Amino acid sequence: MPIRFVTSNEGKADEAREYLDDVERVDYDYTEVQGDLATVAAAGAREAFEALGGVDPVLVDDAGLFVRALDGFPGPYSSFVEDTLGVDRVWRLCEAEDDRRAHFRTVLAYAHRPDDAGDGGDGEETGESDNAVQVETFEGSVPGTIVAPRGDGGFGYDPIFEHDGTTMAEMSTAEKNAVSHRGRALAKFADWLAGEPADTKGAK
Numbered sequence: 134m135p136i137r138f139v140t141s142n143e144g145k146a147d148e149a150r151e152y153l154d155d156v157e158r159v160d161y162d163y164t165e166v167q168g169d170l171a172t173v174a175a176a177g178a179r180e181a182f183e184a185l186g187g188v189d190p191v192l193v194d195d196a197g198l199f200v201r202a203l204d205g206f207p208g209p210y211s212s213f214v215e216d217t218l219g220v221d222r223v224w225r226l227c228e229a230e231d232d233r234r235a236h237f238r239t240v241l242a243y244a245h246r247p248d249d250a251g252d253g254g255d256g257e258e259t260g261e262s263d264n265a266v267q268v269e270t271f272e273g274s275v276p277g278t279i280v281a282p283r284g285d286g287g288f289g290y291d292p293i294f295e296h297d298g299t300t301m302a303e304m305s306t307a308e309k310n311a312v313s314h315r316g317r318a319l320a321k322f323a324d325w326l327a328g329e330p331a332d333t334k335g336a337k
């Protein structure tokens with residue numbers, strides 16, 4: 134059974150394919166509720182699961198860039214800020230700061246039916262009855278520094294996010310996954326799936 138990764142972002146799906154055998158990217162515009170990344174991802178996964186038929190499992194990823202000197206900005210507004218200000222202007226906002234430390238964080242939320250459920254991931258399980266939808270969450274975070282844009286790979290804020298001297302846009306997908314927020318969350322998710330019944334879905 135494929136995992137339907139509900140995202141408009143091809144880059145996220147490519148990163149997930151390094152951990153999971155059968156990922157199908159699906160466009161579905163779930164409601165972005167107010168709240169932290171886990172709240173947004175869990176509500177989005179639950180909504181998308183029902184809207185897409187309520188049978189096959191659904192994965193949602195909500196990520197954000199948190200800049201220490203900007204009190205965590207853009208954080209949950211990272212997507213809006215990339216679309217409006219753009220990545221170069223986020224760099225320029227940080228340029229004058231002495232402390233340009235930041236971190237990237239993501240929460241994966243996986244919505245499924247309990248008869249293919251194991252123990253929770255990080256891991257919220259919110260089933261109310263035996264066949265209610267359950268949502269597991271898996272979090273990953275990576276520290277870094279905001280720098281002038283470098284590199285052509287990756288997506289989003291990757292050109293201005295440096296980790297250990299290399300921006301994420303200068304890394305291959307595998308190199309980014311080895312250190313990134315999403316790679317860490319995907320590794321936890323793949324481990325959790327590997328403990329699942331074999332026919333449910335495909336961890337590598």
Ligand SMILES: O=P(O)(O)OP(=O)(O)OP(=O)(O)OC[C@H]1O[C@@H](n2cnc3c(O)ncnc32)[C@H](O)[C@@H]1O
Nearest residue numbers: 140141142194195196197211212215288289290291
């Ligand atoms: O919500 P979906 O459709 O999955 O796609 P999105 O790209 O809007 O995803 P997010 O809201 O999770 O992302 C918030 C912002 O952070 C950016 N972003 C997410 N993950 C990133 C990563 O690994 N590297 C760089 N930027 C990233 C992304 O481009 C957005 O501008």
